[in-house]
Amino acid sequence: MRQSIRDELKKRILIGDGAMGTLLYSYGIDRCFEELNVSQAEEVEHVHEAYISAGADVIQTNSYGANRTKLARYGLEREVDRFNRAAVRLAKQAANPDTYVLGTIGGIRGFQKQSLSLSDIGTGFREQATALLDEGVDGLLLETYYDFDELRHVLQIARSMTDLPIAAHVSMQEPGVLMNGLALPEALTQLEALGADIVGTNCRLGPFHMIEALRGIPLPGKAFLSAYPNSSLPDYRDGKLLYENEPEYFKRYAVDFRNEGVRLLGGCCGTTPVQIRAFKEGISELEPLESKVVAERPKAIEVHIHDKAPESPLYQKVMSGRSVFVEFDPPRHLNTDSFFKGIKALEEAGADAVTMADNSLASPRISNAAVGKLIKDRFRVPPLVHLTCRDRNLIGLQSHLLGLHVLGLHDLLVVTGDPTKIGDFPGATSVYDVSSMELIKLIKQFNRGVSYSGKSLKEATRFRVAGAFNPNVRNLDRAIQRLKRKAECGADYFISQPVFDKERIIEISKATREVSAPIYIGIMPLTSARNAEFLHNEVPGIRLPDDVRVRMAKARGKEEARRVSLAICRELIDTAMEHFRGIYLITPMGHYSMSVELVNYIKQKERMLAVQRNGAGATL
Incomplete structure (x- = not known):
């Protein structure tokens, strides 16, 4: 019987897959990617197969945005169960006996924060997680969470729903710090305490800045460390976002990720089987890091608070x-x-x-x-x-x-x-x-x-x-x-x-x-009376009582209108x-x-x- 991903990570570094959307986009597909699990299932399965051929030990389901909130943008909010179940089946069909399949659930409160309540997010999360778990995934991957409160909330829900391994990834705008100002080490410590088996970061940052963020991260006590960097900063040409770098660059950085204690290494936006193969080759001769001496981090820049500044x-x-x-x-x-x-x-x-x-x-x-x-x-x-x-x-x-x-x-x-x-x-x-x-x-x-x-x-x-x-x-x-x-x-x-x-x-x-x-x-x-009628009938957020409009209508001339x-x-x-x-x-x-x-x-x-x-x- 195959060991769980937890036990496998104790022995070796595992390679994750790369971006699903990047490959589908390169094929000329530019619409709801999760709907493709039904309408173009072969294309999705081919992406999984490409990553497995490149050396991925862990693949994720094409279900990142398959929640009711994001599917509602396309009028597909009633297809949550169908799309998620199809996503698991396609990944499992592509997998070989040694491949682990993680059910992916992406964050909702992203770069442009939405006012959706945590309660509503939790309801949608349970719906999506239930479909993924029922289809037999090997674990869950919670990725691209910019809002730490949201990640904490859904992680607790996930842990209450399953004993399977859970990976929890934060995303950062700036290396080493979350959008709420929380330092990355503290964030990962909290996620481990909430029951995550794998803690780490994905998206936004390329290898260089992600390594910088990981330098101050001690090895978790029980969990394992993961990293899914972007390929690079995107270029914009002819109306399209393009990611470019050399495979050797990723191969060199694979060693750096290993030296920071990463046990699960994959890719996010812009990465393809080319980068995943380079990661695989980069760690092929390396054993996982068993201990790590964390260099003293530079002191955080103090924020000058005007305690004695006069009030406005x-x-x-x-x-x-x-x-x-x-x-x-x-x-x-x-x-x-x-x-x-x-x-x-x-x-x-x-x-x-x-x-x-x-x-x-x-x-x-x-x-x-x-x-x-x-x-x-x-x-x-x-x-x-x-x-x-x-x-x-x-x-x-x-x-x-x-x-x-x-x-x-x-x-x-x-x-x-x-x-x-x-x-x-x-x-x-x-x-x-x-x-x-x-x-x-x-x-x-x-x-x-x-x-x-x-x-x-x-x-x-x-x-x-x-x-x-x-x-x-x-x-x-x-x-x-x-x-x-x-x-x-x-x-x-x-x-x-x-x-x-x-x-x-x-x-x-x-x-x-x-x-x-x-x-x-x-x-x-x-x-004037005309001004009153205009405000009442044409300006949003303004309503005038009938008696005010009548009084203004009875006024004769500018001076009388002013007096009234x-x-x-x-x-x-x-x-x-x-x-x-x-x-x-x-x-x-x-x-x-x-x-x-x-x-x-x-x-x-x-x-x-x-x-x-x-x-x-x-x-x-």
């Missing part, structure tokens, strides 16, 4: 009492005279902050970061810069955040951003690499001095983050739940979309009683000040004089309330 003056106002913020967007042109006159007028009126949208309604404006820096240097009113998920990918977002920190702009409002289809350039691309919640998490990770990839920033940022809140929905409870999730992600306070209904303000107050973070109620003056609009706003402000400490005025179409008048009204009303409170105290 704007955030101090958020937490200390009544305050009013005014949104006043940068112009769409280069004549900034009127804009800065407006900033000066708002400053003199006593606005506690001026906020600037990030290309609102998907229309280009002067950079709010550039304008924010000018306001910070020239005026006493602090700027609050909006940041959308729409316009920048993860690279651009991180670069932008670093720049904002260097400029001293530490107050942010994170929003999803209007889709480009509604703006001036509907053919432009909406990026959305991350959701608003994920961006809040990223900013808070920067505040710990850790980048998205887990690399040290050498200094912690000091951002305070406001989250957007849209109460203009049919199901207010659902909006409140979303607000609470943003708070859990790290939002320090919230700013709402404009509200035009006094009763709605009261309803919001009652619904948010359990929310400890301050909430600013958005109030936006209307400029400001009267409506004062009524809303009166209600809002009874229930909330923060007011968020949204300047309509550059008409800053309306915002100035409302700031004056709020400040005057606050002085009156203060006198009344002091008088009541004196009476007592």
Whole structure:
């Protein structure tokens, strides 16, 4: 009877296979690879056979993305059981008596983190693992897990489902550190403690950087060490990703992997039977490493935390009492005279902050970061810069955040951003690499001095983050739940979309009683009846009560429309000040004089309330 892979790894180094998708892609196949287990079974079986002929002792099933979440992209979420069972059968048909077949389950929360809960991930994992185990795999391979919490979660589930060997692989953006900042040695130690028989890493890094990551890894106490590097950094030519290197390169590095204690050595993206044969030849004369002296690792770069740095003056106002913020967007042109006159007028009126949208309604404006820096240097009113998920990918977002920190702009409002289809350039691309919640998490990770990839920033940022809140929905409870999730992600306070209904303000107050973070109620003056109808009918997230639209419709002329609009706003402000400490005025179409008048009204009303409170105290 054949020994288990556990026993075999005690005696020798085993060679795993390489990339399945790389070979299928080279054959001209570019669609759901897991569906090929049914539609082009022979092609999949030929890939397995090619790796076995190249010297692979361990092959993995073509089931990396055969879970309900990833298959749903192709409308195939009901085929989980069918595709996974077919994957095992094809691998076993290709295998010889000495070949081990591992059922592969890939991570879901990858480079672009998804908001799928661990509970939902676990449900899909059990479904996939059940099919693989029922078909008789020799063990499970959990690979390409960037999110360590996800890997820990599914490993515990897997261990509860089977006593078969389990390999657990983390993936790193930076050598030696996970995306959450956890050092690789600690991560592998935790995986071993959770029951993994084989622990290691795969994907993203080529041989050079993967070896660098493994240099500080001691041999596990009970588990075995594994490594599945990428072929190289990919090149992009003629619309295709290409991986290129010489087989001798892999043959030389096979020795280095052995010298770091690796017992299971395979390949990931870009690797083919050529690289796997080179690995096999490289370790052919070598015995597995029995002991390893780990050289002292360089001390981790310390992150400078600003313990004594002053708190953001704007955030101090958020937490200390009544305050009013005014949104006043940068112009769409280069004549900034009127804009800065407006900033000066708002400053003199006593606005506690001026906020600037990030290309609102998907229309280009002067950079709010550039304008924010000018306001910070020239005026006493602090700027609050909006940041959308729409316009920048993860690279651009991180670069932008670093720049904002260097400029001293530490107050942010994170929003999803209007889709480009509604703006001036509907053919432009909406990026959305991350959701608003994920961006809040990223900013808070920067505040710990850790980048998205887990690399040290050498200094912690000091951002305070406001989250957007849209109460203009049919199901207010659902909006409140979303607000609470943003708070859990790290939002320090919230700013709402404009509200035009006094009763709605009261309803919001009652619904948010359990929310400890301050909430600013958005109030936006209307400029005309046409403006009211446009907002009500065409702008997402804004609804106007019938009585407001009727009042605006009855106004005759610009001056009367202005008076009616400001009267409506004062009524809303009166209600809002009874229930909330923060007011968020949204300047309509550059008409800053309306915002100035409302700031004056709020400040005057606050002085009156203060006198009344002091008088009541004196009476007592």
